[in-house]
Amino acid sequence: MAEVPEVAQMLLPPVELPRTQIIERTRHRYEDIHRLLEQRWTVSVIARRLNLDRETVRRFRDTALDQLLASARDRRPNGVLEPFKAYLNTRFTEDQGQVSGTRLFLEIQARGYRGSRQVVRKHLAALRAGTAEPVRADTPGPRKITPWIMRPHETLAESQDERLLQVRLACPDITRTCDLARAFADLVRHRRGYLLLEWIRQAEQDASKPMKGFAGFLRQDLDAVTAGLGPPWSSGVVEGHVNRVKTLKRAMYGRASFELLRTRILTRS
Template sequence: MEKTCHQHRNCLRKHTENEAPVVPEPALLESPPPDLPRTQIIERTRHRHADVRRLVEAGWTISAIGRRLNLDRKTVRRFRDTDIDQLLASAHERRPAGVLEPFKPYLNTRFTETEGQVSGSRLFLEIRERGYRGSRQVVRRHLAALRAGTVEPVRADIPSPRKITSWIMRPREALTESQERRLLEVRLACPDITRACDLARAFADLVRYQRGYLLLAWIRQAETDAPKPMSGFAGFLRRDLDAVTAGLTLTWSSGVVEGHVNRVKTLKRAMYGRASFELLRTRILNQP
């Protein structure tokens, strides 16, 4: 019996020695989170979270923290109850609002002119010279969306009526090349503006060079082929044709008198309810 047990122990020892040793599997190492870019939003989130946590630990209330940091109560509560990693991840996904908005009309114009055959890097360099401070990826993303048709193209920059009027009424030699080009684009886009531009410049020449003898011909042309506001203006001129013709022909003018009247009215408005009539009379008579 003892011999059998001894043989059994020897066999078990040999079997154990022949088996390969069991090596424990190495523990999986967690990779560190990727470093977030040091953008303005990321840094602001870090500092705001640190300030909120510091004041909370000091025993400040949510309302007091909001007044101290100029934050809304909901914002203070979110920074108090949310982990910093989650706040940073949310800040990393955000994009600065409106960074590209002022430059979208220019991008739309360039995209249309080149029929979409312009690179995002080229557009990025062009708008950076015009004051853009965003990233290159934002420009490329917007350009890709324009090519894919997933966003509506932004309407090109349209000059205001006041600006168009200033281009029309200004002497041609006083316009820059850019202003002449923009005015030509507006005239090609709107036939009514083209007719109004030609008639307005002709009338400006009548006033500037005192060509009153051409006034009746101008009125007839404006009443025949002109936008409604300008044809109405021509009708008012016809009602007092002799006086207007004299004003565009003779060297006499009531401009000096009108200037004095305007000066008196300005003084009256400035002194109304604050000074006596004697002081008003003295200022009117003594001021050159």
């Protein structure tokens, strides 16, 4: 009986993802992170080097490239109005819905918007009708937000003040934390220790969990903290001398006698 020739299997070409901007960015970011990981760089150093959040670096470290690319492929690209929706929502809230679409169009056009006026009017109508989809603010990392909160308001640049406002609108917890942090900074700068107890009560009442914990630690040693924020005297000089003695002791440990340590301390060397 004649042998039936074996049919060769047809090899299909591998599925290739479309070369969109987000796909290419994901691929390059994965390569950069893993190249630095091979050089034994830490997550924190890589995050600073590539200007990324540490959680992003960990996700690229622990997730396969195929899974990252699939996630990037399913992500829909932002529309032309998307980068400006947070600003439009903020302006709409500030003016209590009484701002015109033409005015908002001119404002975002000055900020780089290149779309049509009709798109802005459509989004404004959705805001008034309450049917607009919530906008997830592009929240900066804690390292950026913290200096904006702790610095005096008048020292912030206009762009920083605007970004902080967007973050406050997007997250009520950050809004309350910002108010309490600025109030506490005012207590420290102006040495208003007599207001500390009231600040602790407000923080324990409706603040986030980390802020409540901080207020609880202050309450445990309330008298000492209040004294530190009141009288002009400070133990900073004493603490400086203690630190100097400890530094000398550690530098000389196991190498010299007590007499030499005593001499170095007394001669302030």
